Amino acid sequence: MNTYDLIIVGGGPIGLACALEAKKKNLTYLILEKGTIVNSLYHYPLYMRFFSSSDRLEIDEIPFLCASPKPGRQEALEYYQGIAHRKDLNIHLYEKVIDIVKNKGIFRVVSSKNEYTAQHVILATGFYDSPNIMHVKGEHLAKVKHYYSEPYPYSRQKVVVVGASNSSVDAALEIYRKGGDVTMIIRGGEIGERVKYWVRPDIENRISEGTIKAYFKSEITEIKQESVVFRDQNGLIQEIENNFVLALTGYLPDFEFISRIGVELEGDSQIPYHHDATMETNVPGLYLAGVVCGGRNTHLWFIENSRIHARIIMNAIVANKLGVN
Structure with missing residues (x-):
């Protein structure tokens, strides 16, 4: 079994940005995505328009051309999925990550289809998959x-x-x-x-x-x-x-999974512990990228202000491989 330099969990915009940055650093990588490319965007309302302009949604300085001042869901899907195709990113789709275990400095990543090993792991899982439940009687009804x-x-x-x-x-x-x-x-x-x-x-x-x-x-x-x-x-x-x-009461990161793989959750907001300078968690070699960094404060991070996480993490990984503190 080949051991990757890093495995990226989540194929959303920030996961793709991490992969693009990894290619620049000549790092071996694999994206594991439980659905399609930018799966969360695919499940957005069909006619949704972003608050941000297209230039603020760009990754890796690849132009996002859009006729409208605010791009919509379909335009975003075309942009991000197009990048994944044109850049031939190494991504496995419809493969959910079930567990991540670190042993003797190497991560074993267990998915719904396979097992992989990597020196580093990036969680770029967002939050859109976990609705904020109201906990009221009848919430289970089909209506x-x-x-x-x-x-x-x-x-x-x-x-x-x-x-x-x-x-x-x-x-x-x-x-x-x-x-x-x-x-x-x-x-x-x-x-x-x-x-x-x-x-x-x-x-x-x-x-x-x-x-x-x-x-x-x-x-x-x-x-x-x-x-x-x-x-x-x-x-x-x-x-x-x-x-x-x-x-439509909002969505939350998968705190159970984040905690189970060893990441500490801080305070009432359950912010996953990470160093701002490297995005590394309390588990050495395990990094966070994108909106998952905010815990319950899902309004803190967006595509436009978390794109930088990709470069921060890759610089940290390269420094770690070179033994630079």
């Missing part, structure tokens, strides 16, 4: 969705959208415009502060005119087959008719 792709299934349906983030607001507006009866149930007192600036007036105006109903400072207490029960801002229990619940 409850933690992911949203397009509005058409919800036409002429009574839909509760939980949350006030970008994903919640986009879903509410799209479903409303395709004939859905939309009610938003929001824990906070207003629309999220990080909602895209060109979308905020739209959702606020729809709420103001009553075409989208919104209950602020409210929280779901139970989901039933034909209704939703929630506590409103006055502490009163209300029950409304309902066909679908979109629980």
